Amino acid sequence: MNSLDQQIVSCLVTNARASYAEIGKVVGLSAPAVKRRVDRLLETGVLRGFTAVVDPEALGWGTEAFVEVHCRGNISPARIRARLEPLPEVVAAYTVTGAADAIVHLRAADIHQLETALERLRGLEIIDRTVSTVVLSRLLERPPNPAT
Helix, strand or coil: CCHHHHHHHHHHHHCCCCCHHHHHHHHCCCHHHHHHHHHHHHHCCCCCCCCCCCCHHHHCCCEEEEEEEEECCCCCHHHHHHHHCCCCCEEEEEECCCCCCEEEEEEECCHHHHHHHHHHHHCCCCEEEEEEEECCCCCCCCCCCCCC
16 A cells, blocks of 8 residues: 555545545546545455444444453354354454453443343353443544554
8 A cells, every 4th residue: 555545545534425536636646546546445455345434322322331251261263253243232342362352342222231232242151251341431433544
């Protein structure tokens, strides 16, 4: 990825609905040249797609928690993922260093749904124990900045 590609990605992060012509004006390329670069960025996996950014709270999913997951025995990341995928409140999950095997990000409509989701999570046969932290407020959330 060169500096032009970084500028194109930065434009798309700022406004994914920008036309190739609009991006071209910012980076100094023609619309077809921008399209070719965007296509290449998609092919190489730098760009994974284009999406709408939705406020979960506006959809009624304003209660969040991060949960340390401690598994029974030596469980592969693929097996952890397979057990977490059916739980609709799991919006992200990560393997981590430290005492926990994974960190799970849960989102629910309210504290009662969060409690039910935690019970289902703790009920998975691979889970030994969990440590939960409920989010009170979001201080900062930003997309990756390719220009830095």
